[in-house]
Amino acid sequence: QVQLVESGGGLVQAGGSLSLSCAASGRTFSGYNMGWFRQAPGRKREFVAAIAWSGRTSDYADSGKDRFTISRDNAKNTLYLHMNSLKPEDTAVYYCAVILSGFGSPQPRGGYWGQGTQVTVSS
Numbered sequence: 001q002v003q004l005v006e007s008g009g010g011l012v013q014a015g016g017s018l019s020l021s022c023a024a025s026g027r028t029f030s031g032y033n034m035g036w037f038r039q040a041p042g043r044k045r046e047f048v049a050a051i052a053w054s055g056r057t058s059d060y061a062d063s064g065k066d067r068f069t070i071s072r073d074n075a076k077n078t079l080y081l082h083m084n085s086l087k088p089e090d091t092a093v094y095y096c097a098v099i100l101s102g103f104g105s106p107q108p109r110g111g112y113w114g115q116g117t118q119v120t121v122s123s
Helices: none
Strands: 002-007 010-013 018-026 034-039 046-051 058-062 068-073 078-083 092-101 110-111 117-122
Touching: 002 092, 018 034, 018 092, 018 117, 034 068, 046 068, 046 078, 058 068, 058 110, 078 092
Parallel strands: 010 117
Antiparallel strands: 002 018, 018 078, 034 046, 034 092, 046 058, 068 078, 092 110, 092 117
């Protein structure tokens, strides 16, 4: 099993940037495809971005394409999400997760969830 701890959330104005981190411990991080998901109040948790175990392939939901960048450092057991041009509708709790299945599909299945980090974008 892998344990995940997100950090880096906060309050930012619309148009600003924010970088999230996810520290992994437990089983070998480098063997997992990883992803970011988010959940806004009153809404279902949704896929944001995913990255292959090697770091060579990534995939994004339409909501984050051209604004978000997912990356990983397997030597540091850390996953990242850099977000630019943030919008109020990006406000949500952001979670990192292992991609259990469906990498590259519109709705991959995540697991081993972290506790999440709040991102709030003010208008």
